[in-house]
Amino acid sequence: MVVAGFEETRLQSRQLAEALGCPWREIEIHRFPDGESRVTVPADLSGTVVVHRSLDRPNDKLVELALAAAALREQGCDRLLLVAPYLCYMRQDFAFHPGEAVAQKIVGQLLARYFDGLVTVDPHLHRIDRLEQAVPLQHAVSLSSATVMSRYLATGARNRLLLGPDEESEQWVEAIARRAGLPYAVADKRRMGDRELVISLPKEAGEFDAVVLVDDIASTGTTLAETAWQLTELGITQIEAIVTHALFCGDAWDRLKQAGIDAVASSDSISHPSNRLFLAPLLADAVREWAS
Amino acid sequence: MVVAGFEETRLQSRQLAEALGCPWREIEIHRFPDGESRVTVPADLSGTVVVHRSLDRPNDKLVELALAAAALREQGCDRLLLVAPYLCYMRQDFAFHPGEAVAQKIVGQLLARYFDGLVTVDPHLHRIDRLEQAVPLQHAVSLSSATVMSRYLATGARNRLLLGPDEESEQWVEAIARRAGLPYAVADKRRMGDRELVISLPKEAGEFDAVVLVDDIASTGTTLAETAWQLTELGITQIEAIVTHALFCGDAWDRLKQAGIDAVASSDSISHPSNRLFLAPLLADAVREWAS
Numbered sequence: 001m002v003v004a005g006f007e008e009t010r011l012q013s014r015q016l017a018e019a020l021g022c023p024w025r026e027i028e029i030h031r032f033p034d035g036e037s038r039v040t041v042p043a044d045l046s047g048t049v050v051v052h053r054s055l056d057r058p059n060d061k062l063v064e065l066a067l068a069a070a071a072l073r074e075q076g077c078d079r080l081l082l083v084a085p086y087l088c089y090m091r092q093d094f095a096f097h098p099g100e101a102v103a104q105k106i107v108g109q110l111l112a113r114y115f116d117g118l119v120t121v122d123p124h125l126h127r128i129d130r131l132e133q134a135v136p137l138q139h140a141v142s143l144s145s146a147t148v149m150s151r152y153l154a155t156g157a158r159n160r161l162l163l164g165p166d167e168e169s170e171q172w173v174e175a176i177a178r179r180a181g182l183p184y185a186v187a188d189k190r191r192m193g194d195r196e197l198v199i200s201l202p203k204e205a206g207e208f209d210a211v212v213l214v215d216d217i218a219s220t221g222t223t224l225a226e227t228a229w230q231l232t233e234l235g236i237t238q239i240e241a242i243v244t245h246a247l248f249c250g251d252a253w254d255r256l257k258q259a260g261i262d263a264v265a266s267s268d269s270i271s272h273p274s275n276r277l278f279l280a281p282l283l284a285d286a287v288r289e290w291a292s
Numbered sequence: 293m294v295v296a297g298f299e300e301t302r303l304q305s306r307q308l309a310e311a312l313g314c315p316w317r318e319i320e321i322h323r324f325p326d327g328e329s330r331v332t333v334p335a336d337l338s339g340t341v342v343v344h345r346s347l348d349r350p351n352d353k354l355v356e357l358a359l360a361a362a363a364l365r366e367q368g369c370d371r372l373l374l375v376a377p378y379l380c381y382m383r384q385d386f387a388f389h390p391g392e393a394v395a396q397k398i399v400g401q402l403l404a405r406y407f408d409g410l411v412t413v414d415p416h417l418h419r420i421d422r423l424e425q426a427v428p429l430q431h432a433v434s435l436s437s438a439t440v441m442s443r444y445l446a447t448g449a450r451n452r453l454l455l456g457p458d459e460e461s462e463q464w465v466e467a468i469a470r471r472a473g474l475p476y477a478v479a480d481k482r483r484m485g486d487r488e489l490v491i492s493l494p495k496e497a498g499e500f501d502a503v504v505l506v507d508d509i510a511s512t513g514t515t516l517a518e519t520a521w522q523l524t525e526l527g528i529t530q531i532e533a534i535v536t537h538a539l540f541c542g543d544a545w546d547r548l549k550q551a552g553i554d555a556v557a558s559s560d561s562i563s564h565p566s567n568r569l570f571l572a573p574l575l576a577d578a579v580r581e582w583a584s
Contacts (some may be wrong), residue, residue, distance in 0.1 A: 032511075099367070
């Protein structure tokens with residue numbers, strides 16, 4: 001078994017290879033001036049290959065993954081596992097207007113054509129229960145960052161409220177809070193557009209001096225920033241955030257600071273200066289189970 | 293039958309619908325801040341749909357095409373023809389180094405999964421004879437812009453040399469020259485990288501005051517600019533260019549002017565201010581043949 005990684009998360013894929021005790025190799029990408037990508041896979045691979053790539057800013061990466069997988073097959077790699085700590089297009093799970101492509105399913109089917117298995121972390125599944133419904137593979141594994149997050153939070157102060165973004169997150173937030181030994185609550189969130197939403201804080205929020213906001217994805221940062229503004233209005237001065245996927249599009253990072261968030265911790269599913277939680281051990285366990 | 297087009301070549305797809313005497317509809321794209329695309333197809337289509345999209349700067353467009361095609365199928369569209377006047381990845385037709393993905397074939401197979409037929413213009417095929425070898429569809433039609441080009445050139449002066457970029461282009465250049473009533477020759481070109489090449493002019497070049505450079509793709513503009521510099525050194529002052537696909541990446545357009553090229557005419561396969569040759573009638577004939 002070999003782990004093959006890409007430049008943008010070279011560190012993470014190397015750590016995965018180390019955790020597995022197997023060799024690491026790089027899949028090289030050259031972007032031509034006309035926007036096409038040239039993909040070069042290591043020429044001497046065969047058998048089982050674990051392809052590590054997170055799918056934030058996904059369209060270039062999806063095309064390149066298809067090229068890489070097909071090139072690896074051509075060389076005789078007969079078992080390909082995709083480890084995508086961040087899996088794209090999972091939020092587009094329903095046609096909100098007639099004619100909208102249900103990208104979750106279409107991209108899931110596309111990935112399933114190129115790979116034999118998939119491992120991801122905290123995919124944003126709303127209307128389906130199991131990842132296999134989105135990515136039709138027998139081996140489609142959805143890992144939870146709850147253990148990694150609670151281990152990180154357990155090293156800090158006790159008297160902090162762990163605050164989830166919406167009711168849907170309650171089960172996940174409860175699992176993190178319980179293991180970290182923290183109290184928890186969830187807000188109520190209604191989304192009105194890419195960057196507009198209405199958030200109502202739970203009554204427990206006013207009872208703490210320190211709050212840790214927790215979410216699976218920080219994209220535009222709107223949910224975190226808006227919640228932080230409201231906490232500040234309640235007089236809460238110590239606000240931190242912990243997220244699985246640090247997408248942080250555009251000015252998101254600045255907006256969080258402006259909203260009074262003192263510190264952000266994220267998993268290394270996407271490379272970002274806020275990375276504090278390292279997924280390699282969790283991913284390695286899942287890869288071992290697939291390979292066995 | 294309906295023609296469905298995208299924003300960036302709305303004019304061209306409308307002209308195709310007009311030439312076919314059929315309705316035109318738009319496939320809408322919204323790009324989210326995180327780089328994902330939302331694709332919305334007209335919700336009331338069924339039967340045969342001609343999807344018009346040129347695949348320059350291709351990766352976003354390829355993912356969006358897959359989403360659009362799958363959404364159209366979901367709605368009961370049972371015959372999908374892709375009209376891609378510019379077809380991407382056709383130049384990556386060989387593994388120049390071990391492990392290189394042969395993207396021509398992999399992207400061709402991807403498109404063949406989503407569409408029942410393909411029509412394109414002047415695809416850059418070097419090592420294969422027929423488009424079906426790249427895109428495994430029974431109906432994969434490669435049209436030539438030669439007639440459209442020669443008709444345009446026939447309206448200008450007679451005493452101009454039509455100059456092709458390399459030996460491979462000779463047959464195509466000869467066809468254009470013959471119909472336009474112009475003399476022709478081809479240069480010798482050796483490529484050393486994305487932007488480096490060595491060009492040797494044919495002896496005929498020195499015998500004319502005016503030269504029209506002809507090529508299928510103008511990408512970085514290096515071939516056209518380098519040839520123009522050499523013609524200028526020979527004392528030739530009137531240099532024009534005619535190309536099928538006006539990719540013009542980055543500063544290509546400025547480089548052509550600096551190299552002394554007075555005028556550029558391109559087909560409307562890719563929207564560009566130099567568009568002078570309109571492909572709609574040619575494409576419409578091919579669509580009619582497929583539909584009959």
